[in-house]
Amino acid sequence: MGMAALLSPDEVAGALAELDGWSGDTREIRRTLDAPSFPAAIRLVVEVAKVAEDADHHPDIDIRWRTVTFALSTHSEGGVTAKDTALARRIDELAEAHASS
Template identity: 60%
Template sequence: MAHLLNESEINQALADLPSWTREGDSLTRTVDCPDFPAAIAFVVRVADVAEAADHHPDIDIRWRKVTFTLSTHSDGGLTGKDTQLAHQIDDLEP
């Protein structure tokens, strides 16, 4: 079981993740890609990173907008796995 982040840790993590917002027990970010094929290619790159981390985001694709939602469901909230994957997604930005 991973350590659930407390309020202070979540706020500190969000300060380092300016493109992400908190929605309850999740972090979320929408990325605006140039077009639909670029959105799909971005999702594939994120999928590779997520698979390597064994931590998978919820992904919603709407034309060229991709929304990622991160939460450690098995632990019932936000953990370091979520913030680490958020940073990795930011590093992959199209």
């Protein structure tokens, strides 16, 4: 038995409407960010890694020079849950902090 309920298509759509820059469906949500430099991209990934570890919920991360893509899905449930939308919000907060620093 899983610990997090899958979100319905309407719930995912509603969450995506509130998450700037995120896209996806019931299987996965994702966002791509451009950092000002490669070291800045890595700093963002390190901060996201700390938050993800604390939440025991880990995104798939793709780093291409200054471009970082975060993909979120609750693998144990086979799709998007509230854990994913919560982590997306935290990633947005960290990205915003990096953009203004």
